[in-house]
Amino acid sequence: MVDLTGRTALVTGGMQGVGRGVARAFARAGARIALNDLPGRDASAVLAELAELGAGGVQYFGADLEQPAQIDAMLAQVAAWGAVDILVNNAGIGQTGPLADLPRAVWDRVLAINLSAPFALMQGLLPGMSARGYGRVINVASIHGLVGNPGKAAYATAKHGLVGLSRVAAMEYAEAGSRMSGGVTVNAICPGWVDTPLVQSMVAARQDALGTTREEAIANLLGTKQPTRRGIDPEEIGAMALWLTDPLSHNVTGAALPLDGGWTAH
Known part of the structure; x- marks a missing residue:
């Protein structure tokens, strides 16, 4: 059983769905949970749930990840609360429609939240993970980070980009830490229909x-x-994410892991 006592995890988009499922898994393992979602949301019920499940501490950090200044402010606030050992880039949006009709503003917003925000958070947190010899970045991509789908130009582009970003970061930090410390890994989970x-x-x-x-x-x-x-239940993704935090998974890095009910087996 993975023990995250003393570890701090930042989970974006953590109020519902996949983010909440991952946060619940980490809480059961004893992690301190820095939960992010949009500013102004009432997170009291979710924080209470995580505390009851066994989290070593819980705190809500509201930030609109479309806004770089709010990302920077959140990073400073989280750093004051505790050094982040595990980053879960889960927050994301999507809008379907033909490529020819996709508004530029929608394209920009999808890429900002789904790809640019993870980049900024990884850039802000990976150096500290490297210095401490342990770190985990778990990017929640999508099956559409591995295959295309009509009507999802912005979403599929962002998720393919997130898989590519994960692979580059994994290579850059591959030698950080050691087997004993757990190393620094960067992986993408690619769920199908959740x-x-x-x-x-x-x-x-x-x-x-x-x-x-x-x-x-x-x-x-x-x-x-x-x-x-x-x-796919969000708890299934939480279980996969939890396994990736285990020091024993130190050689699993740069992977795009399908959790797709056989979608990519076609």
Whole structure:
């Protein structure tokens, strides 16, 4: 069982979905959790949940990751709370539509939050991880970081970029630390269809369009891509992320790890 007692993890987009699933896994392992989401949100219930699960400490850091100045301010605030050992770049947005009709403002915003923000956070935190000999960057990419999909030009571009950024950073920090200290690794998790509010809305739309049950709508939606026809629970991603924090995983770096129900086995 992975023990994160004494480790501090910064999880972006941590109020719901994948981010919350990862934060829960880390809390059970005893980590201190620096939880990020948009400013002004009431995080009290989530922080209480993480504390009850066993987190060594919890704190909310509101920042709009589209704004570089807010990222810099958050980094300073988190540093005052504790040195970050684990960074989970989970916050992300997406908007579908044909390439020809994609507004430039949407393109810029998707890339800012999904790719530029992870870059800024990695740039700010990786040197400290390297100096301490242990660090983990876990970038939540997507299956669309490995394969394309019509109507997802900005999202797929950002997620492909995040996979590439993970590989470059992994190579640059590969020699940091040691087997004993745990080293510094950078990896990307690439989930398929995850049971999040976004996917739930897609299921509801498919159910209405087909006039079927929710279960039939899920199977119809997933069956076109994900052979298991089972959605992915955020807790599954949390379990994979937790394993990546183990010092024993020090040689797993620069990987783009599919968690996709067989999507990329096609």
